[in-house]
Amino acid sequence: MADHTTNSAAQAEAGKSYWQANLRLIIICLVIWALCSFGFGILLRPMLSGIAVGGTDLGFWFAQQGSILVFLALIFFYAWRMNKLDKEFGVDEE
Numbered sequence: 194m195a196d197h198t199t200n201s202a203a204q205a206e207a208g209k210s211y212w213q214a215n216l217r218l219i220i221i222c223l224v225i226w227a228l229c230s231f232g233f234g235i236l237l238r239p240m241l242s243g244i245a246v247g248g249t250d251l252g253f254w255f256a257q258q259g260s261i262l263v264f265l266a267l268i269f270f271y272a273w274r275m276n277k278l279d280k281e282f283g284v285d286e287e
Contacts, residue, residue, distance in 0.1 A: 211282040218274055222267045230260030 233241060238252030246254045279285040 207282060211278065211284065214278055214282075215275070218271065218278070222271055226260070226264055226267055229255060229263040234260055 233252060234256030238250075238256065241252035241255070242250040244251040251259075276285065
């Protein structure tokens with residue numbers, strides 16, 4: 194009986210660690226996305242106006258294209274990192 198309780202406690206702790214790592218990854222990705230889309234595209238746009246990218250200023254580029262490209266890169270990064278986390282915690286699909 195004590196072995197079952199110890200095993201359940203270990204699984205609960207592993208599950209808690211897994212979700213903490215998952216939430217940390219989600220928060221990091223959301224902060225990067227918010228910084229690139231809202232920060233660079235809106236709040237910091239006047240500071241970035243002197244840097245030319247593709248015939249326009251960097252702030253406008255982030256508002257129109259950069260935030261989308263960063264979002265796509267974050268999708269692939271999140272999928273790659275979650276696969277590593279899944280394997281690390283033994284919950285992968287393979």
